[in-house]
Amino acid sequence: MGNKGENNRQRIVSAADQLFYRRGYNQTSFRDISDETGIPRGNFYYYFKTKEDILGAVIDARVNAFEEMLEACSSSASDPRERLLCFTNMLSVSEDAVLQAGCPIGTLSSELAKDDDAYQEMSRAVFTVIRQWLVKQFNALGSSSSDEKAMDLLARMQGVCVMACAFDDRKYLRRSLADIQAWVNSQTLS
């Protein structure tokens, strides 16, 4: 009952997470994950039944990571606008990664939409966690149609990621984040 196995499992998920982001799910092979972790290819099947199962574990890990991040934003301020700014600031913290590979959630979702349908529903979970948290913040601001605003904010950030990555344009990314944050600040507390 040692937890060495759990360590290895986590290391596989963590490496797969990074690789799925930087190369894409379909373009990441077991060999890549093996090279990254030093764990032999054959061992993966002790922890996971299929590659799809690894994808599921990666998505679970991302859901957890975003839940923690959103919780941290919730804790960092009581003003919902401040919380929303904390969330959008992700685009600044991850600037280099966004320019190179886009948004991890958006690009995975777009990729999986072209594979089997079951995959796409898995990836939607990450968006859903964020969407619901955003709805809470807009509700706290007394907004009408909070879900629409949540979707609008998500869409705006996704669009900025797509374009910033497509043109590898750091200035555009920074300007657009500033625009988004100005919009958030304009959301009045009724």
Place this chain on the structure above:
Amino acid sequence: MGNKGENNRQRIVSAADQLFYRRGYNQTSFRDISDETGIPRGNFYYYFKTKEDILGAVIDARVNAFEEMLEACSSSASDPRERLLCFTNMLSVSEDAVLQAGCPIGTLSSELAKDDDAYQEMSRAVFTVIRQWLVKQFNALGSSSSDEKAMDLLARMQGVCVMACAFDDRKYLRRSLADIQAWVNSQTLS
């Protein structure tokens, strides 16, 4: 000197175009294109040296198709706002496809960003054609910072495509297109 060869070449590019859109570039095999066209796999190498060359031809075809489409929008109206609305209406015309596979330009760009760098620059060409046309229209409206507005409009449309596809949400897509078009209409002719 028959043009039968040119026909086959076009049929390959056309089938590849569709498949790259619906399944992704990396997930489309020569076998897929062969099944779709009835042209044997081996023949592809008479028309193209590598799969990458087929990608190049597909991107060229898309550039041409968008140039024609934008030209049609230019011809359809003299009011730049009307022209911009004509362009954004693409999201309505391609509703089903967008819900299933996202934006053909954006998703290809995101996919290729994770492959070799050279690929990504190829795919940027399609965005660039549209971007320049949009700048012209905003200039005609007397806008300041037309390029920023062009990028903002593109980003907004990209974001809507990502989210509409992720949630397979037709209502959201329609509402967001209406929002975008309202924004276009609010761009005053100075």
Place this chain on the structure above:
DNA sequence: GTCTATAGCCGGATAGAC
């Protein structure tokens, strides 16, 4: 639990007959 070897399949690419 860990590791090696390998099966079985499919990918892009090539050779060469017609």
Place this chain on the structure above:
DNA sequence: GTCTATCCGGCTATAGAC
């Protein structure tokens, strides 16, 4: 120009020793 047969390598997945 068209088509078939095939090479070679990489992929996921499995078998089985330790």
